[in-house]
Amino acid sequence: MNTELILANIAKHISLDKNEIDFFLSLLKPEEVSKKSVLLKEGQLCRDINFVHHGTLRAFYMGKEAKESTIMFAVADWWITDMYCFINQKPAMLTITAVEDSQLFRLRKEDLDRLYLQVPKFERFFRIIMQNAYIREQLRIIENLSLSAEERYTNFLSRYPKVAQQVTQKQIASYLGITPEFLSTLRANKRIK
Amino acid sequence: MNTELILANIAKHISLDKNEIDFFLSLLKPEEVSKKSVLLKEGQLCRDINFVHHGTLRAFYMGKEAKESTIMFAVADWWITDMYCFINQKPAMLTITAVEDSQLFRLRKEDLDRLYLQVPKFERFFRIIMQNAYIREQLRIIENLSLSAEERYTNFLSRYPKVAQQVTQKQIASYLGITPEFLSTLRANKRIK
DNA sequence: AAAAGCGCTTAAGGTACCTTAAGAAATTAT
DNA sequence: ATAATTTCTTAAGGTACCTTAAGCGCTTTT
Numbered sequence: 001m002n003t004e005l006i007l008a009n010i011a012k013h014i015s016l017d018k019n020e021i022d023f024f025l026s027l028l029k030p031e032e033v034s035k036k037s038v039l040l041k042e043g044q045l046c047r048d049i050n051f052v053h054h055g056t057l058r059a060f061y062m063g064k065e066a067k068e069s070t071i072m073f074a075v076a077d078w079w080i081t082d083m084y085c086f087i088n089q090k091p092a093m094l095t096i097t098a099v100e101d102s103q104l105f106r107l108r109k110e111d112l113d114r115l116y117l118q119v120p121k122f123e124r125f126f127r128i129i130m131q132n133a134y135i136r137e138q139l140r141i142i143e144n145l146s147l148s149a150e151e152r153y154t155n156f157l158s159r160y161p162k163v164a165q166q167v168t169q170k171q172i173a174s175y176l177g178i179t180p181e182f183l184s185t186l187r188a189n190k191r192i193k
Numbered sequence: 194m195n196t197e198l199i200l201a202n203i204a205k206h207i208s209l210d211k212n213e214i215d216f217f218l219s220l221l222k223p224e225e226v227s228k229k230s231v232l233l234k235e236g237q238l239c240r241d242i243n244f245v246h247h248g249t250l251r252a253f254y255m256g257k258e259a260k261e262s263t264i265m266f267a268v269a270d271w272w273i274t275d276m277y278c279f280i281n282q283k284p285a286m287l288t289i290t291a292v293e294d295s296q297l298f299r300l301r302k303e304d305l306d307r308l309y310l311q312v313p314k315f316e317r318f319f320r321i322i323m324q325n326a327y328i329r330e331q332l333r334i335i336e337n338l339s340l341s342a343e344e345r346y347t348n349f350l351s352r353y354p355k356v357a358q359q360v361t362q363k364q365i366a367s368y369l370g371i372t373p374e375f376l377s378t379l380r381a382n383k384r385i386k
Numbered sequence: 387a388a389a390a391g392c393g394c395t396t397a398a399g400g401t402a403c404c405t406t407a408a409g410a411a412a413t414t415a416t
Numbered sequence: 417a418t419a420a421t422t423t424c425t426t427a428a429g430g431t432a433c434c435t436t437a438a439g440c441g442c443t444t445t446t
Contacts, residue, residue, distance in 0.1 A: 063339035071335060084328045093335070116317070123316040124309070130323035135277045137330035142264060142286070144337055145370045146256035149433075168393065177338045182433055184395050342403075361423065375403055377425050 001030045001103050006051050009077055013128045014121045023118060027111040033098045040096040046085040048106040052078050055102020056166045059094045060174065070175035073099070073163045079129060099167050149178045150186050194223045194296050199244050202270055206321045207314045216311060220304040226291045233289040239278040241299040245271050248295020249359045252287045253367065263368035266292070266356045272322060292360055342371045343379050 003025055010016065016024065030053075033039060040046055042062055050057070057074045059082065071094060074080035082094040086109060107115075115122050143152055153176055157164050164172065173183040196218055203209065209217065223246075226232060233239055235255060243250070250267045252275065264287060267273035275287040279302060300308075308315050336345055346369055350357050357365065366376040 061335045061339060067339065069335060069338035071331060083324065083331065087324060087328070120313055120316070123313070123320050127316050127320035127323055130320055130327050131276065131280060134323050134327040134330060135280070137327060137334060138264060138276065140334060141330060141337070142254045142262060144334070145262035145367075146254060146260065170393065174338075178432095179434060180394075181396085181435085185397095185433095188395075363423065372404060373424075374405085374426085378403095378427095381425075 001032075001053055001105075003028075005053055005077060006105055009051065010125060014125045016119070016121065020119050020121070024115065024122075027115060028105040028107055031104050031106055032101070033104065034101050035098055037098050038095065039098065039104075040082060040092050040094065042093060042095050043091045045089060046082045046092045047089075047108055049079060049081040049086055049109075049112065050074075050096075051105040051107070052076050052080065053103040053105060055104075056099040056163065057096055057102060057104075058099050058167065058171060059096045061094055068174045069177070070171055073160065073167060073171075073175070075160075075162055075166070083133075099171070144177065149176060149182065150190075152176050153183065153186055194225075194246055194298075196221075198246055198270060199298055202244065203318060207318045209312070209314065213312050213314070217308065217315075220308060221298040221300055224297050224299055225294070226297065227294050228291055230291050231288065232291065232297075233275060233285050233287065235286060235288050236284045238282060239275045239285045240282075240301055242272060242274040242279055242302075242305065243267075243289075244298040244300070245269050245273065246296040246298060248297075249292040249356065250289055250295060250297075251292050251360065251364060252289045254287055261367045262370070263364055266353065266360060266364075266368070268355055268359070276326075292364070337370065342369060342375065343382075345369050346376065346379055 006028070007021065010024070028051075029048075033055075039050065039057065040059075052074045054076050057080055059071045059074075059080060061069045061071055063069060072080060080096065082092045082096070084090070085092045085094075089109060112122075112126075116126075143155060147155070153172070156172065156176065169183055169187075170180040173180040176183065178186075199221070200214065203217070221244075222241075226248075232243065232250065233252075245267045247269050250273055252264045252267075252273060254262045254264055256262060265273060273289065275285045275289070277283070278285045278287075282302060305315075305319075309319075336348060340348070346365070349365065349369065362376055362380075363373040366373040369376065371379075
């Protein structure tokens with residue numbers, strides 16, 4: 001698993017010298033996971049933040065009566081974790097699984113904390129990552145409050161075309177906050193129009 | 194308007210020496226705004242991030258047919274802006290108004306950028322602020338996807354009791370994503386139980 | 387290659403929440 | 417104080433979306 005993608009991801013926001021790059025890479029644990037494998041299970045301690053090198057991951061919350069709510073999908077070049085439990089080292093609220101065979105780099109909380117101390121530029125890097133995540137979640141809230149299910153579905157398809165190809169409609173429905181049956185009728189209506 | 198509250202807010206996450214404190218304070222513009230005044234209007238350039246020293250602010254999105262969606266409330270000790278437009282210096286999607294007479298400190302985008310360069314510890318500070326904001330928004334998404342309107346209302350009251358006292362039910366309804374009429378019937382049902 | 391399981395669709399009936407409307411209560415303006 | 421606005425409530429009728437159920441096509445397991 002080569003490191004070009006993750007280094008390019010970092011280089012979008014900060015520049016590192018050779019020593020800093022080596023130190024950063026020494027903290028990463030590459031991992032290959034197969035489809036349907038579980039990276040984090042609700043109730044477990046969430047020890048890592050994950051960078052997706054290849055493949056697709058999905059984080060979901062399991063509510064009452066086995067109802068799943070998909071919180072996020074992550075494809076190549078994305079970071080994903082249960083941020084609340086990762087930062088506070090509390091039992092996870094979310095479950096994270098592989099939608100397809102995937103390759104990742106894992107970074108442990110204690111190693112990230114060392115990284116912040118040794119290479120403070122990473123404070124800037126993750127400040128920007130968190131900022132973008134905040135903006136994205138806020139935009140999703142705006143859409144959830146102000147748009148119909150059909151409009152949210154259309155937006156999802158245009159915003160995340162790659163994700164839409166990899167995941168099932170059941171999973172898309174659970175991201176949009178509707179049932180798979182209702183998504184199916186929305187799609188049927190769209191076809192007719 | 195004294196600076197104890199905002200300095201204590203900063204000190205929760207980083208410690209500054211006297212020079213750094215003075216430089217930081219020199220960038221802030223204290224401002225008193227009266228109830229109903231508009232701090233940021235949709236379409237305007239969003240130049241500042243605001244720290245609430247006293248009072249209550251509200252950020253909302255105006256959808257079709259004059260339907261407002263409240264994105265956030267901010268009481269004393271909170272930071273608020275339209276983050277997307279503040280960071281990218283684009284026209285605002287959100288409108289921010291004062292729910293009651295309020296006192297704030299404003300920090301301009303260009304001054305924040307200078308602050309990051311001169312006192313890199315602020316990268317850490319805002320990394321943590323953004324991280325908390327991200328976690329909060331994600332929790333709100335989980336609740337919006339998995340809970341009923343009544344459960345969300347109960348959670349809102351217990352999580353933000355001070356806000357609930359300051360704002361109207363119309364505004365709470367628009368935060369929860371329901372109509373004021375429906376919130377009213379929920380409250381009537383609760384009283385009977 | 388059958389069986390079992392899961393994903394997608396369609397349809398009928400149900401419920402949470404919306405729309406419209408109108409009156410009472412509270413707040414703001416004159 | 418009075419008038420004017422806005423907020424909150426109640427109620428009737430409507431719609432977006434849910435639940436249950438059944439059938440069909442895939443994929444996975446035996």
